[in-house]
Amino acid sequence: MNLIKLKASKNDEGRTLFKFLVKNLNNVPVSAIEKVFRLKDVKVNGIKTNNKSYSVVNNDAIWIYGLEDVKKNVTYQTKIDFKVIYEDKNILVINKPINVSMHGFNDSLDNQVLSYLNYKQTDSFIPSSIGRLDRVTSGLIIYAKTYSALVQLNNKINLHEKYYLLKSDFPWPKKEVIFYARKNKKTNDMELFDTKPGLLMHTIFFQDKNKKYALIKSGKKHQIRLTLSHLGYPIYGDKKYGGLHDKRVYLHSYKIVFHNLENELDYLNDTQFVCDIKW
Template identity: 50%
Template sequence: MIKLKAKENDVDRTLFKYLVKILDNVPISRIEKVFREKDIKVNGIRTKDKQYKIKLNDDIEVYGIVSPTKPFLQNEANINFKVIYEDKNLIIIDKPVNIAIHSEPNCLDDQVLKYLNYKKTSSFKPSSIGRLDKKTSGLIIYAKNYAALVEFQEKQKCFDKIYQFVSNFNDEKLDITVRIKKDIENEKMEVDPKFGVKARTIFWVDNNKKFAQIMTGKKHQIRATLSYLKCPILGDTKYGGERAKRMFLHSYSLTFHKLSQDFEEYNEQIFISQPKW
């Protein structure tokens, strides 16, 4: 039998997701079986309710599980990002170019966990909010607790996200909506007026610098749209850009809006990272 006690960073997770996160060495199919057979007690009462919302200090007992957690592995990441802002809820990072967010050696996730000296004490692990391509540099947010993760993920569509880029785009301002879909064969996105999903982007030029504000947040929408406009980003060879020392796309600024009362201190705050090119 495994005994667990819910921590602050577990509160409001469903019981199922809590166990998936905590019992990270146990297959999901085995956790499903635990629910089917009611081999779980919450505060002394057997349950099979996957949607039960965890409360602070809940006592949780799970029967029939062995080797519940993965062995500890030393984090060998090399920290090479710049911190733009940090407090108890968030860390906003200036991501270097050619650093993947997930699933690669020395990815940004591993760097952040090492920077924060993360040790597993609950079902929560510091996590990125939104995404950046490996070849894109600039601002990205990490949540340092579960409440912040939920809040900022839910409100992402209310944030202003502005990117700076280099290409032959020269319109003073262009507000354009295209439909894009995945080109599986070439592992990229492409404009398809019939079958794609809508992706709206506003492009403009200011003092010879070129900016894009994403209004819909679809994968590769800036890259695919500029390629469609015959103005591919310099260095973005996948989308028709000329070869260069890097892909010249940078997450330039973030402005928060419409956050709830618990996080209202962040509303209208602006964070900026100047590109290094």
């Protein structure tokens, strides 16, 4: 019977055994991985198991029986169209250009980052973004370079300060707004309401030295764009949400400040990453 031998790394630690196999055996259907658990054709440190929820530990020896042709080699070679703002062993901070999608295309930002990092799969982790930016939005975005950094930054994403620079006709020196987004079943569009239920959209808009900003307190898809459209002050160039045609959508991820990070990331607390723009 064919035998596959894997050894868990630090980047695998904390994943379930099932997810570990799905990520590592990237040429195997999920149904086949389910089957090896049903048949108890998995060993962890010499002991047979069908516990898919087992939490993998660094240096675990994991053997799988009865599978062949389990890995496909994937290479990431694409033009890099972003500027690096900061990088260390745990994170990569970049300035995303407009008209670049985060996922799903050969020239997506994900693939550009993997190409920049010269990524080759050695464990179950793939460097991944913390949150996302719309294709039409530019500016700061963070990529985690380790699994532990990814988990912590995602778990504490709403504790960080995230500022956006924008162009809009909103008149307030400062205004804090809370809405709840629900999908219209007929149009499939998101609509905002003053009361629950729905996805919380909490945003603070303010002006400083003739520039306009948004500080998001909850990160939801199209949050700033939806909110300003609902209030009657759509972002310049945002035709999807009622803005007049312009050369771009004037929304830019301007500043991120980290808070409440622990352990290997505590050195980043109160660190500000800024990426200004002239338009």
